[in-house]
Amino acid sequence: MWSPAMRMETRLLVWLCAVAALSGNRSPAGAAGRSCADTRQVYSEKGYSTSTAPVTQISGEHLRLCPQDYTCCSSQMEETLSLQSERDFLKAIEDNSQFLLTTFTQRHRRFDEFFRELIDLSEKSMNQMFTKTYGRLFTQNTHVFQELFVELRRYYSGGSVSLTEVFSDFWSGVVERVFSLVNPQYQFGDDYLECVSKHAEQLQPFGDVPHKLRVQVSRAFIAARALSQGLAFGRDIVNTATKVRECVRGLMRQWYCPLCRGLPFLRPCHSLCLNVMKGCLANQAELDSEWNNFIVMHLQKTSVACNL
Numbered sequence: 001m002w003s004p005a006m007r008m009e010t011r012l013l014v015w016l017c018a019v020a021a022l023s024g025n026r027s028p029a030g031a032a033g034r035s036c037a038d039t040r041q042v043y044s045e046k047g048y049s050t051s052t053a054p055v056t057q058i059s060g061e062h063l064r065l066c067p068q069d070y071t072c073c074s075s076q077m078e079e080t081l082s083l084q085s086e087r088d089f090l091k092a093i094e095d096n097s098q099f100l101l102t103t104f105t106q107r108h109r110r111f112d113e114f115f116r117e118l119i120d121l122s123e124k125s126m127n128q129m130f131t132k133t134y135g136r137l138f139t140q141n142t143h144v145f146q147e148l149f150v151e152l153r154r155y156y157s158g159g160s161v162s163l164t165e166v167f168s169d170f171w172s173g174v175v176e177r178v179f180s181l182v183n184p185q186y187q188f189g190d191d192y193l194e195c196v197s198k199h200a201e202q203l204q205p206f207g208d209v210p211h212k213l214r215v216q217v218s219r220a221f222i223a224a225r226a227l228s229q230g231l232a233f234g235r236d237i238v239n240t241a242t243k244v245r246e247c248v249r250g251l252m253r254q255w256y257c258p259l260c261r262g263l264p265f266l267r268p269c270h271s272l273c274l275n276v277m278k279g280c281l282a283n284q285a286e287l288d289s290e291w292n293n294f295i296v297m298h299l300q301k302t303s304v305a306c307n308l
Helices: 004-032 037-045 075-134 142-156 163-182 190-198 209-241 248-255 270-280 283-306
Strands: none
Touching: 075 142, 075 209, 075 248, 142 163, 142 209, 163 209, 209 283, 248 270
């Protein structure tokens, strides 16, 4: 025979099963009649018309992104919310990256303007000083110095230029012209002048000035180009990071499908948010190696400049 406790437990189980059965039998009808007032209110607060919003839940067979259960969203609402989810996500990405992007962009522009202006001022100052000191001897040979600054600008701008070769060619040109100027009584052919310039390093007509100038200018230009390229590359990486892949379905599931279910205040769980973000930001994971290469590369360039 069953004890009173066993009989009570049995009746409780039967009662729970009956409640579950009754709830299951009436859930579709109950869902279909549920009010969509909360959904309509939230939808309206976002600035959208509720003219296409159901008053009570309807069959969700028309839904493309959210589960096709009973829903408070029409096709137009789902489409509108999918676009809204994409805008919300892009705005969040932009808001979080804007400071870094602006920092890289502004500092690159300011440094680039500063250094180019510095080159211009250096060339102008040199022309004024040499014109005042040497007069026609300088003005008749200004193209040698102009070519030097053209190559320096090309190097700073990222051109495939060897600073060692640039200064070698510059001093060779200077030696040829000075040699002709100090020996005006002779006429030298191109072959002879070329021979003179080839032996300039051994003869050292200007002492150690060519070496010191090459080292000082090279150190400045290598560091300046590395910094300019680093800021530009950092800007490009951040800009690339803001370009996200298509992931509207995931964003809708995370943010607005609960709204369509009539549960606008239901927050997505952590694991869902994490999975959605992994999908939306999958391309950004590839930037990790680029960023590390960027850091290593520019540290090496800075090290080269310091070791000259």
